[in-house]
Amino acid sequence: MADFTSEDEIKELLKSACQPATPSPELKSQQLQDLVRGVGSTAYGVTRPRWRQPRLGVSIAAAVISVVIGYGIWLGQAMGATLVP
Amino acid sequence: MVMNKAQMADSISKDEAQLVKDLRRRDPMAVAELYNTYADRIYSLVFNQVDRNREVAQDIVQETFVAALKSAARFRGHSKIYTWLCSIANKKVSDFYRHQKRQAKYQTTKALELDQLGGETLAADPGESGERQEVTRQVLFSLPLHYRQVLILKYVEEMPVLEISQIMGRSPKSIEGLLTRARNELRTKLTTRSEG
Numbered sequence: 365m366a367d368f369t370s371e372d373e374i375k376e377l378l379k380s381a382c383q384p385a386t387p388s389p390e391l392k393s394q395q396l397q398d399l400v401r402g403v404g405s406t407a408y409g410v411t412r413p414r415w416r417q418p419r420l421g422v423s424i425a426a427a428v429i430s431v432v433i434g435y436g437i438w439l440g441q442a443m444g445a446t447l448v449p
Numbered sequence: 450m451v452m453n454k455a456q457m458a459d460s461i462s463k464d465e466a467q468l469v470k471d472l473r474r475r476d477p478m479a480v481a482e483l484y485n486t487y488a489d490r491i492y493s494l495v496f497n498q499v500d501r502n503r504e505v506a507q508d509i510v511q512e513t514f515v516a517a518l519k520s521a522a523r524f525r526g527h528s529k530i531y532t533w534l535c536s537i538a539n540k541k542v543s544d545f546y547r548h549q550k551r552q553a554k555y556q557t558t559k560a561l562e563l564d565q566l567g568g569e570t571l572a573a574d575p576g577e578s579g580e581r582q583e584v585t586r587q588v589l590f591s592l593p594l595h596y597r598q599v600l601i602l603k604y605v606e607e608m609p610v611l612e613i614s615q616i617m618g619r620s621p622k623s624i625e626g627l628l629t630r631a632r633n634e635l636r637t638k639l640t641t642r643s644e645g
Contacts, residue, residue, distance in 0.1 A: 374632060377639075378604040381585035382497040386489050387507060395511050396484045400477045403518060 465530050472521040484514060487531060491538050497601055498542045500590050509545060513538040528615045535606075536616040539598055546594055588638045596631035603628055 387395075471479030491513055496506040516537050517524075524533055589597055595617070602613045610628070614621045 374600075374635065375604040375607075377581070377585045378589065378600060381582045381589060382601060382605045384489075384493045385496045385501070385506075387492045387503075387510065391507055392484075392488055395488070395507075395514070396481060398511070399480050399484060399514055399518065402515065403475045403477055403480050 462529075466526055468530065469521060469524055469526060472518065475518075480518065483517070483530070487534050488514070490531065491534055494535060494601065494606065495538050495542060497605060498539075498594070498598060499545065501586075505545065509538065509541045512541050516541070528612070532608075532612050532615050535602070536618070539616055542598070543594060584642050585639065588635060588642060591638065592631065592634055595627065596634055599624065599627050600631050600635065 468479055468482060472483060488510065492506055492510045495509045495513070496503070499505045499509065513534060517534055520537075528536075589600065592600070599613060599617065602608045602616060603610075608616075610621045610624050614624045617624060617627075619627070
């Protein structure tokens, strides 16, 4: 063997040692079927940020509305109390 | 994030952008296009990183495409689709060795597995060049995984340093350093083998 000093020689060595390989057509067909099936189900669903997930969004909206209503009631009572002579 | 000129040149084409859009919509035709376009290249890349073990390579290719489909919504098109897939595949190979802790086992049983699997790889040429291929392969597989990955991406896949840096999640400068160390290690081991 040579002294492996040149880039070209390393490239040639590695290219001959790592020749391209292909999976069998049966395997490819099976894998593709699995992927398409997975995409048809919810398995590979789009990942949304947590705050955009429907359940969490509804809970947050309900909490905000409750706070606003509660504040309104409290404000009404407080204002009423100050108006009493 | 602002891309520099080199990154712009290396970013996604119009066709690829459309493919990514379709993937986000979970279009089965887009999935088929993605798989049919890139499966062979990703398989070959992985196969050469996992000591030419067909079964492991098949599993990792499957995991790579599943992960790509799951994360298509987060792919921002700052690299080519192939670069993105290579980066996922590289991580899956690293995960395989880290989590399963099989590196030592696969290195020591490699010869046996190759005999058993036979099959689809191109057989080594008989004679001197076949012997040289086998020695190179053994030396390559004896290197640490990140050395092996960077050498395969640079010399077998013939990727530029910038693209390798995107795949390996390091700076181009760091990749150049890694390449130098990997080349030196490869040279040293090859020289030792050829002298011995």
